[in-house]
Amino acid sequence: xxxxxxxxxxxxxxxxxxxxxxxxxxxxxxxxxxxxxxxxxxxxxxxxxxxxxxxxxxxxxxxxxxxxxxxxxxxxxxxxxxxxxxxxxxxxxxxxxxxxxxxxxxxxxxxxxxxxxxxxxxxxxxxxxxxxxxxxxxxxxxxxxxxxxxxxxxxxxxxxxxxxxxxxxxxxxxxxxxxxxxxxxxxxxxxxxxxxxxxxxxxxxxxxxxxxxxxxxxxxxxxxxxxxxxxxxxxxxxxxxxxxxxxxxxxxxxxxxxxxxxxxxxxxxxxxxxxxx
Numbered sequence: 001x002x003x004x005x006x007x008x009x010x011x012x013x014x015x016x017x018x019x020x021x022x023x024x025x026x027x028x029x030x031x032x033x034x035x036x037x038x039x040x041x042x043x044x045x046x047x048x049x050x051x052x053x054x055x056x057x058x059x060x061x062x063x064x065x066x067x068x069x070x071x072x073x074x075x076x077x078x079x080x081x082x083x084x085x086x087x088x089x090x091x092x093x094x095x096x097x098x099x100x101x102x103x104x105x106x107x108x109x110x111x112x113x114x115x116x117x118x119x120x121x122x123x124x125x126x127x128x129x130x131x132x133x134x135x136x137x138x139x140x141x142x143x144x145x146x147x148x149x150x151x152x153x154x155x156x157x158x159x160x161x162x163x164x165x166x167x168x169x170x171x172x173x174x175x176x177x178x179x180x181x182x183x184x185x186x187x188x189x190x191x192x193x194x195x196x197x198x199x200x201x202x203x204x205x206x207x208x209x210x211x212x213x214x215x216x217x218x219x220x221x222x223x224x225x226x227x228x229x230x231x232x233x234x235x236x237x238x239x240x241x242x243x244x245x246x247x248x249x250x251x252x253x254x255x256x257x258x259x260x261x262x263x264x265x266x267x268x269x270x271x272x273x274x275x276x277x
Contacts, residue, residue: 005071006080006113008064013084015061020197020210021088022054027201035195045198066170074171075225075246076113082218082249083110088211099207102255109248112241125175126229128182131168134224135185138165139192146196152204153212155196160216162193167221171229215253222246 026048027033033041045051068077083106089099142158142165149155166189173182193213200209225231233239 002072002076005068006076009068009072009077009080010083010110012061012064012068013081014087015064016058016081017084017087017210017214019054019056019058019061020214021090021206022050022057023198024201024206024210026051026054027198030202033198033202035199041198065167066174069171069174073225073231074167074229075222075231076242078167078218078221078225079113079242079246079249080110082106082214082253085211085214085218085253088206088214092206098255102252104252105248105255106252109245109252112245112248124230125179126172128172128179130228131172131182134168134228135165135189138162138168138220139189142192142196150203152200152202152209155200155203156209156212157216159193159196159200160213161220162189162196163213163217164220164224166190166193167217168224168228171221171225211253215250218253219250222250 023045027045030044030048033044035041045055065077065081068080086103086106089095089103092099095103138161142161145154145158145161166186169182169186169189172179173186197210197213200213203209226233233242
């Protein structure tokens with residue numbers, strides 16, 4: 001069942017990150033989006049066929065991600081999802097050394113993760129109080145980042161922190177029963193993350209915005225899985241392989257999210273135009 005869950009997570013990651021790429025390509029070329037005119041901004045996005053395709057494809061990916069959480073631990077699902085960041089590099093032309101390193105690290109991490117699946121400690125449903133504290137701290141951090149830093153990377157990071165908080169709440173909610181009270185929380189976190197991410201798309205390149213968001217979205221729940229849901233790694237060599245896999249997928253996401261424009265070079269086609277936002 002764990003292998004099936006991780007397979008769903010991988011397909012979901014491709015759909016989500018592919019959706020981010022389409023959304024960035026569209027949003028970065030639209031007139032300025034603003035929170036002062038939310039309906040107008042939303043209509044601008046929805047009128048773009050490419051953006052809509054990316055958005056609804058991402059929704060399908062998220063549904064697969066939720067299904068994966070029913071079958072596999074949060075930390076493992078996120079480690080697999082992190083490899084989807086390689087999708088963000090597609091169509092960008094010649095890749096830099098850091099981008100190639102990032103893709104390579106993510107793929108090696110996925111291979112090592114596969115070697116670690118022979119043993120697993122299932123973990124727990126987590127403490128509702130601990131999950132609440134995690135989400136509250138994430139909301140506070142994202143709010144501070146958004147208030148004092150308005151760059152594309154900062155807003156992308158804030159979006160990633162909020163998406164991660166939503167994923168933690170999702171893992172708590174799939175337990176059913178009283179835990180379904182986390183459903184409004186996860187929807188609120190994802191809604192705010194969506195706003196921050198769309199704003200970031202008009203301030204930075206695809207990898208510096210969506211790439212950084214994916215980094216935070218994947219890395220933080222891996223920590224939460226072990227800290228909140230008792231998802232301890234298996235013993236021996238399998239445990240070492242899993243820890244190295246976690247580290248590699250995070251390294252891969254970091255490398256892919258690094259700014260890449262060379263001094264004096266024109267920005268890539270996916271970067272926001274000067275008239276945007």
